[in-house]
Amino acid sequence: MIKQIYPIVSLPEANACIEAGVTVLGLNPVARPRGSVGEISYARAQQIIAGVKDRCKVVVIALENDPQVILEKARLLRPDILHISGDRFCADRELVATCKRELPFMKIMQAVQVVDTTAIEQAKTFGLFVDYLILDTGSSSDKGIGASGRTHDWNISRQIVNSCGVPVVLAGGLGCDNVQQAIRKVRPWGVDSMTKTNCPRPDGDRAKDLEQVRLFCRLADRAAPQ
Numbered sequence: 569m570i571k572q573i574y575p576i577v578s579l580p581e582a583n584a585c586i587e588a589g590v591t592v593l594g595l596n597p598v599a600r601p602r603g604s605v606g607e608i609s610y611a612r613a614q615q616i617i618a619g620v621k622d623r624c625k626v627v628v629i630a631l632e633n634d635p636q637v638i639l640e641k642a643r644l645l646r647p648d649i650l651h652i653s654g655d656r657f658c659a660d661r662e663l664v665a666t667c668k669r670e671l672p673f674m675k676i677m678q679a680v681q682v683v684d685t686t687a688i689e690q691a692k693t694f695g696l697f698v699d700y701l702i703l704d705t706g707s708s709s710d711k712g713i714g715a716s717g718r719t720h721d722w723n724i725s726r727q728i729v730n731s732c733g734v735p736v737v738l739a740g741g742l743g744c745d746n747v748q749q750a751i752r753k754v755r756p757w758g759v760d761s762m763t764k765t766n767c768p769r770p771d772g773d774r775a776k777d778l779e780q781v782r783l784f785c786r787l788a789d790r791a792a793p794q
């Protein structure tokens with residue numbers, strides 16, 4: 569079972585998460601501050617990616633809506649997985665073809681906001697040309713696809729897993745309280761967690777709660793089909 573955890577902000581945090589069982593480290597690198605959760609500089613992302621090389625996969629999120637900015641990010645950071653999650657831009661065949669030509673090792677993962685059953689057709693269409701899908705909840709129509717801390721209708725997610733033709737990561741409000749139920753219901757290839765595996769810090773910032781991360785990974789593995 570793939571266990572993907574966002575947002576990792578330093579190499580020590582990355583190492584601690586690997587030790588806790590995480591298999592995909594999620595980074596949110598930005599060229600300039602955007603006000604999203606867990607933002608790090610490109611230089612910090614490069615340090616983390618180089619530091620975990622061959623020990624763990626790294627996924628880089630692109631919340632931007634400009635394909636040129638997304639491509640520049642991918643070219644510079646060369647992650648294992650590029651997670652496209654803008655609220656006004658989705659992966660298209662042109663972007664995927666450019667990535668496959670220039671960065672053939674990199675997988676493309678498109679976020680799908682599961683609002684209602686229209687997500688099923690959307691997912692099937694993306695499944696024709698991306699490598700993976702991540703099914704997420706979204707806060708509202710103008711606040712993006714992820715980081716809501718809320719679950720969505722897993723019946724729809726299950727239908728997408730059964731019909732989209734590519735591996736699916738389930739995200740949205742997952743934590744130690746519900747990851748096993750989610751896996752048994754949806755049967756995804758992987759699970760993702762952010763809000764429920766964070767802990768606040770006295771300075772007002774946040775960090776990963778390593779005990780929650782460790783338990784999340786353990787519970788996910790136990791619930792995974794053999």
Ligand SMILES: O=C(O)c1ccccc1NCC(=O)[C@H](O)[C@H](O)COP(=O)(O)O
Pocket residue numbers: 573574575594595596604605606629631653704712713714715716717718739740741742760761762763764
């Ligand atoms: O979508 C965002 O704004 C975001 C910002 C920073 C890092 C990751 C982000 N979202 C993508 C993810 O995969 C989250 O982990 C996913 O939305 C789950 O979030 P949560 O519901 O808080 O567990």
